[in-house]
Amino acid sequence: MSLYNHPLKAKEFVRNDERMHWHDKALWFVREKRDLASKSIPEWEKLRTYAAQIKSHTMANLDKYLLEFEANAKKRGIKVHFAKDAKEHNEIVYKILKENRVEKVVKSKSMLTEECRLNPFLEKRGIEVVDTDLGERIVQLRKETPSHIVLPAIHLKKEDVAKTFHEKIGTDEDNSDPSYLTNAARENLRQKFLNAQAGITGVNFAVAKTGGVVVCTNEGNADMGATLPKLHIACMGIEKIIPRAEDLGVFTRLLARSATGQPITSYTSHFHSSVENGEMHIVIVDNKRTPFLQSNSYKNALNCIRCGACMNTCPVYRRSGGHSYDYVIPGPIGSTLGSFRDPKIYKTLSFACSLCGSCSNVCPVKIDLDSQLYTHRQDLREKNIISNKKRVTMQFAVWLMNRPLLFSFISKLARKTIPLLPKAVIYNKYNIWGKHRDIPQMPAKSFKEIYKEEFKND
Amino acid sequence: MTSKEIILQNIRKNNLVKDLGLPSYSNFGIKFDDPYSKFNQMLESVGGKTLFIKKEEIEDTIFNLFSKEKEIASNSLYFKKGNFFPNEQEDAHLLKNIDVAVVDGNFAVAENAAVWVSNKNNRHRTLYFIAQNIVILVDKKDIVHNMHEAYEKISFENISYGTFISGPSKTADIEQSLVIGAHGPKSGYVIFIE
Numbered sequence: 001m002s003l004y005n006h007p008l009k010a011k012e013f014v015r016n017d018e019r020m021h022w023h024d025k026a027l028w029f030v031r032e033k034r035d036l037a038s039k040s041i042p043e044w045e046k047l048r049t050y051a052a053q054i055k056s057h058t059m060a061n062l063d064k065y066l067l068e069f070e071a072n073a074k075k076r077g078i079k080v081h082f083a084k085d086a087k088e089h090n091e092i093v094y095k096i097l098k099e100n101r102v103e104k105v106v107k108s109k110s111m112l113t114e115e116c117r118l119n120p121f122l123e124k125r126g127i128e129v130v131d132t133d134l135g136e137r138i139v140q141l142r143k144e145t146p147s148h149i150v151l152p153a154i155h156l157k158k159e160d161v162a163k164t165f166h167e168k169i170g171t172d173e174d175n176s177d178p179s180y181l182t183n184a185a186r187e188n189l190r191q192k193f194l195n196a197q198a199g200i201t202g203v204n205f206a207v208a209k210t211g212g213v214v215v216c217t218n219e220g221n222a223d224m225g226a227t228l229p230k231l232h233i234a235c236m237g238i239e240k241i242i243p244r245a246e247d248l249g250v251f252t253r254l255l256a257r258s259a260t261g262q263p264i265t266s267y268t269s270h271f272h273s274s275v276e277n278g279e280m281h282i283v284i285v286d287n288k289r290t291p292f293l294q295s296n297s298y299k300n301a302l303n304c305i306r307c308g309a310c311m312n313t314c315p316v317y318r319r320s321g322g323h324s325y326d327y328v329i330p331g332p333i334g335s336t337l338g339s340f341r342d343p344k345i346y347k348t349l350s351f352a353c354s355l356c357g358s359c360s361n362v363c364p365v366k367i368d369l370d371s372q373l374y375t376h377r378q379d380l381r382e383k384n385i386i387s388n389k390k391r392v393t394m395q396f397a398v399w400l401m402n403r404p405l406l407f408s409f410i411s412k413l414a415r416k417t418i419p420l421l422p423k424a425v426i427y428n429k430y431n432i433w434g435k436h437r438d439i440p441q442m443p444a445k446s447f448k449e450i451y452k453e454e455f456k457n458d
Numbered sequence: 459m460t461s462k463e464i465i466l467q468n469i470r471k472n473n474l475v476k477d478l479g480l481p482s483y484s485n486f487g488i489k490f491d492d493p494y495s496k497f498n499q500m501l502e503s504v505g506g507k508t509l510f511i512k513k514e515e516i517e518d519t520i521f522n523l524f525s526k527e528k529e530i531a532s533n534s535l536y537f538k539k540g541n542f543f544p545n546e547q548e549d550a551h552l553l554k555n556i557d558v559a560v561v562d563g564n565f566a567v568a569e570n571a572a573v574w575v576s577n578k579n580n581r582h583r584t585l586y587f588i589a590q591n592i593v594i595l596v597d598k599k600d601i602v603h604n605m606h607e608a609y610e611k612i613s614f615e616n617i618s619y620g621t622f623i624s625g626p627s628k629t630a631d632i633e634q635s636l637v638i639g640a641h642g643p644k645s646g647y648v649i650f651i652e
Contacts, residue, residue: 026633026634029634030634041488042488043486043487043488046486049481050481050483053478053479053480054480054481056477056478057477057478057479057480059473059475060473060475060478061477062469062473063466063469063470066465066466066469067466076618082460082461082462083461084461084464084465088461132641133631134629134631134640135629135631138631138632151631151634153631153632154634156632156633157633158632158633161632178632178633178635178637179635179637181632182629182631182632182637182639182640183637186639186640186641189641190554190641193641194551194554210614212614218627218629218640219627219628219629219640219641219642220587220627220640220641220642220643221640223583223584223586223587223621223642224584224587224588224641224642226583227550227582227583227584227587227588228550228551228588238469243480245609245612245614246483246610247480248605248609249604249605249606249608249609250481250483250606252605253487253569253570253604253605260630262504263500263503263504263569263570263571263572263624264570264572264622264624265624266504266623266624266626266627266628266642267587267621267622267623267624267642268572268621268624269619269621269622270619270620270621271619272614272617272618272619273618273619275550275582275583275584276581284465286464286465286468290468290469290471293472293473293474293475294471294472294473295474296474299474299475
């Protein structure tokens with residue numbers, strides 16, 4: 001079992017105070033752009049309601065829509081594959097590549113292929129896989145994983161990129177101008193696009209009625225990869241289905257505005273067949289998605305359209321960095337997905353939440369993220385897989401709160417005595433909570449006392 | 459059992475999601491008093507440029523914009539004076555040196571400066587992305603207010619590929635600084651023809 005632990009990982013990130021605040025600001029800037037974009041649409045809330053409705057309707061009928069999508073895609077000459085897990089997904093992709101004698105692949109950003117660990121799988125079998133989204137390319141060259149689903153290299157400064165590019169593609173070490181670096185990557189990747197024999201892309205939306213898939217990027221990398229080589233493989237989770245083309249009207253309006261505050265991505269491409277004399281394949285993957293449909297608490301998590309708005313707004317994500325989550329998708333949505341799929345490994349993720357609810361407020365499909373994270377904590381406690389310290393503390397809290405008189409007495413005692421105690425006594429090794437923060441000033445009266453007094457006066 | 463059957467069975471087994479039905483969007487979405495000025499404003503905000511010209515000015519306009527560029531490709535019904543003919547190329551890779559691609563857009567969307575491009579007469583999809591610059595020509599009457607109206611206009615029955623293009627390609631992956639020209643065109647013009 002992995003020793004993964006969010007607080008410990010976050011500690012590494014927080015150690016660099018200046019960078020932590022810089023990261024926090026960078027993401028808050030994106031969150032503010034999202035606010036401006038959403039406020040420019042008077043029917044924004046209605047769009048969110050529609051989006052949640054379409055997604056729930058689709059999930060309730062997912063079996064029918066998957067079959068409808070498959071039948072319609074086949075009619076257009078697209079080859080459709082189903083994979084129950086990551087291993088099967090990778091094997092299917094490899095088989096298609098092998099049959100087509102492919103040695104070089106260009107890939108556009110796809111969190112699903114990250115989730116399935118496709119790159120190392122193919123590389124082990126002698127296939128060169130190049131990530132072509134600039135942020136993804138940067139982290140690929142650094143042998144890192146994306147730290148954000150929309151902004152994969154948000155944790156890096158331009159000087160870090162300059163150093164990486166200098167080492168890997170020979171740019172000037174001292175030039176960290178973003179335009180210079182982007183242009184160098186453009187030239188380098190253009191050759192990769194021209195030499196590749198296959199393009200792998202993710203899928204933003206798969207339309208059941210038309211049998212085609214929609215891919216959204218700003219850079220045009222998915223488009224270059226899917227239109228130059230003869231072979232295009234699109235990989236998608238089962239939850240990417242939507243019923244009709246007109247539903248795209250709702251999602252294309254919400255996606256980019258929620259993600260980066262843009263009115264739409266530069267390219268929103270609708271692939272409904274292969275290029276001339278080419279082949280198009282779609283791999284539909286479950287990989288622990290179907291169990292969500294059987295849980296009343298967590299079923300809405302499948303509605304996610306991967307805009308990243310929840311992480312941009314999350315005060316914990318902004319200050320702990322995407323890598324501290326150690327899960328393919330970080331932030332609030334990643335915490336709930338990870339905790340549900342592998343509770344033993346990711347038992348600390350649902351506690352990396354302040355329950356402020358900001359994530360649920362910005363979510364374009366209205367996923368109840370904060371409630372889900374709150375529920376996870378209770379599930380983990382019930383399954384007895386949280387740490388002993390947490391378990392004992394929670395048990396004591398339950399015991400105490402079930403005894404209102406004792407609780408009132410101890411609270412009163414604490415209010416009177418804590419201010420008198422020396423700091424060394426308060427911040428002892430058993431006080432985990434007080435490790436990196438101050439105990440708040442003790443109020444003169446408890447809420448209960450104030451409430452009672454006010455009630456009397458009424 | 460095949461993986462497909464396993465997945466379908468897992469979906470059907472005790473699916474707790476309630477069916478709320480599907481919404482309908484008739485006459486829905488923001489509308490603008492002047493959709494052209496909205497389009498113009500949005501396109502500029504994403505690094506593109508809008509022009510309004512008469513039909514007979516097309517050639518001069520394009521040659522003036524790109525007087526220094528060598529390879530000008532076109533599949534446009536309005537502009538036939540290109541010197542490179544993408545549809546005559548067997549292999550899409552031969553399009554790699556195109557400096558300017560002039561293409562027809564089917565219609566424009568005011569709310570986000572996207573243009574629906576789905577040319578039946580275009581052989582290689584890569585034309586829209588591999589060119590260093592792109593000019594999209596749109597008949598001035600072909601504009602809608604929002605994406606709901608846009609999807610009402612598109613029928614996927616007979617098309618194999620189409621894309622909404624909004625300005626040039628761009629990225630902000632390095633420290634959130636916007637850089638125009640990632641993998642696709644470094645400039646994006648939309649010309650409305652009156």
